[in-house]
């Protein structure tokens with residue numbers, strides 16, 4: 620199996636460096652692994668006209684039309700092209716990030732805007748999914764504890780919060796969603812709890 624880990628944390632030594640646990644476990648199980656470390660790559664987070672080497676319509680910038688054109692003519696900017704090649708290579712994609720304002724860090728949102736594009740992730744006109752058969756998993760840390768994200772907690776059920784990603788993005792692309800690894804309260808849990816979490820993550824990945 621080929622696995623791609625898309626890593627979006629500014630500090631390589633944060634608890635999100637649990638991506639190293641994933642790299643080790645997946646490699647140990649005989650898989651090939653690539654990591655896109657978005658901050659280390661200085662990945663451009665903003666979709667704009669520079670994403671396209673040529674334009675279908677130079678007078679009016681419609682990203683959906685230009686993405687489809689670039690997908691059919693192979694004219695995406697090189698950084699996008701490299702990420703699309705990794706996505707197409709991967710059987711499993713893991714997104715590793717801290718929860719910021721109940722969502723991804725902007726650099727990862729930008730990765731979706733620029734890489735999960737019309738004509739690559741799905742056909743945005745027909746809703747035909749284009750990444751069918753691949754698996755995807757979220758692995759993320761939160762500041763709030765698990766109770767805050769329960770059905771009756773102040774923020775609400777984490778699964779409902781995730782639905783816009785799991786249904787809105789992943790299933791639109793045809794990806795099979797694996798249960799997430801969520802490190803609730805990553806900064807406030809004990810060191811033993813963090814180590815147990817890393818062991819659980821390792822077991823979860825080896826079981827794949």
Ligand SMILES: Cc1cc2nc3c(=O)[nH]c(=O)nc-3n(C[C@H](O)[C@H](O)[C@H](O)COP(=O)(O)OP(=O)(O)OC[C@H]3O[C@@H](n4cnc5c(N)ncnc54)[C@H](O)[C@@H]3O)c2cc1C
Nearest residue numbers: 632633634635717718719720721760761762763805806813
């Ligand atoms: C802009 C912004 C918005 C935010 N919005 C939200 C929000 O909406 N909801 C919410 O819940 N939280 C929110 N937060 C908090 C954020 O989710 C947490 O700060 C983050 O998830 C903590 O993860 P981390 O990897 O950065 O932790 P770190 O602070 O890097 O690490 C936590 C602890 O783990 C230890 N550690 C590191 N590596 C290892 C290891 N290998 N083994 C064992 N221990 C280790 C560290 O020493 C540290 O004590 C927000 C934060 C920001 C900056």
